Amino acid sequence: MTSKALVISLIISILAVYSAHAGGLRFTYGVDWGATVQFFRADRMAFYTEEQFLVQTRQSRTLYHTNGHCLLTAGVDIGEKFTLSACTGYQGLAPGKRGYPIALQGRFFPRSSARSGLVLGADGGILLDEKFSGRPGWTGRVSAGWRLPLGSRLKMDVQAGWQVSLIHPQQFTDPISGGFVTGDRVRFANSWLQGVFVGLSLHL
Numbered sequence: 001m002t003s004k005a006l007v008i009s010l011i012i013s014i015l016a017v018y019s020a021h022a023g024g025l026r027f028t029y030g031v032d033w034g035a036t037v038q039f040f041r042a043d044r045m046a047f048y049t050e051e052q053f054l055v056q057t058r059q060s061r062t063l064y065h066t067n068g069h070c071l072l073t074a075g076v077d078i079g080e081k082f083t084l085s086a087c088t089g090y091q092g093l094a095p096g097k098r099g100y101p102i103a104l105q106g107r108f109f110p111r112s113s114a115r116s117g118l119v120l121g122a123d124g125g126i127l128l129d130e131k132f133s134g135r136p137g138w139t140g141r142v143s144a145g146w147r148l149p150l151g152s153r154l155k156m157d158v159q160a161g162w163q164v165s166l167i168h169p170q171q172f173t174d175p176i177s178g179g180f181v182t183g184d185r186v187r188f189a190n191s192w193l194q195g196v197f198v199g200l201s202l203h204l
Contacts, residue, residue, distance in 0.1 A: 025076045028083060032071040034199020036163055038063060038094065041194075045172065046187040050179070054187070057175050067092025069199070073105055080114065083107040087123065090130075091139070093167055094193055100128045101139050107157075109147065119147045119157055127165060139165040141197065150202075157201045165193045 042060040049055055069092065075085025085105045092098050103125025111117035120143070127137035143161030150156055169189045171182035 025078060028073075028075055028077055028085065028203055030073040030085070030201050030203035032069075032073060032087070032089075032199060032201035034069060034159075034197055036067045036069065036092070036195045036197035038065045038067065038193055038195040041094070042192045043172075043175075044188075044190045045175075045181075047174070047181045047189075048185045048187065049174075049177075050185075055174075055176065059175050065095055067094075067098075067195075069197075071101070073201075073203075075105070077113055080112045081109045083109075083113055087125075091127070093127075093165055094191070097167060097169070098130045099137065099139075099167070100130065102126050102128065103139065113147070113155075114149065116148055117146070119145050119159065121145070121159065121161070127167065129170075134170045135168040137165060137167040139163070143197075153204050155203045157203070158199075159201070160196065160198045163193075163195050163197050167191050167193065 040062055044058050046056045071087045071089035073085040073087040075083055077083050087105045088102050091101050103123050105123045108120045122142050124140040127139045141161055141163045143159045145157050145159030148156045169191055174181050
């Protein structure tokens with residue numbers, strides 16, 4: 001079973017279990033958008049040089065790069081204080097690198113999801129390359145924010161938090177020679193990205 005199929009099956013199973021054991025569930029839908037400022041990157045690469053020597057490199061550095069994201073969510077309110085959703089969309093990751101996250105999203109409301117107040121969140125799931133090629137990566141976020149009811153059903157969340165992602169570049173610059181590495185010369189490539197994000201979301 002592929003990683004994508006595994007995550008989708010997990011989401012369906014969790015929602016089915018909650019639906020079977022918790023009464024009075026209310027379905028909820030939303031859209032989430034915002035921006036992430038990447039401030040740290042750590043790369044671990046193994047590749048063959050043009051002379052077919054195997055080289056392994058480790059490199060970490062601070063940086064400044066802004067990415068955007070836009071996600072759609074669908075899930076259930078479980079009681080008055082917790083929402084569990086599946087989410088997917090489009091997410092910027094690094095210069096020239098974007099992807100499609102497929103994740104679970106949990107939100108906890110110490111007062112109530114229907115009232116104004118604090119909201120705490122955590123997301124996590126797989127990350128598909130925008131060209132649907134190469135190994136899937138992973139992404140996760142933790143956040144804190146404030147919920148503002150805008151009507152009888154519509155609610156807005158203002159949030160900020162920390163994001164970490166793992167991607168597998170299929171081409172990159174050799175940090176030793178400065179040459180370009182691509183194709184079958186890449187044995188493996190892991191890049192960990194960290195950043196802080198701010199965002200808005202609307203929910204029904």
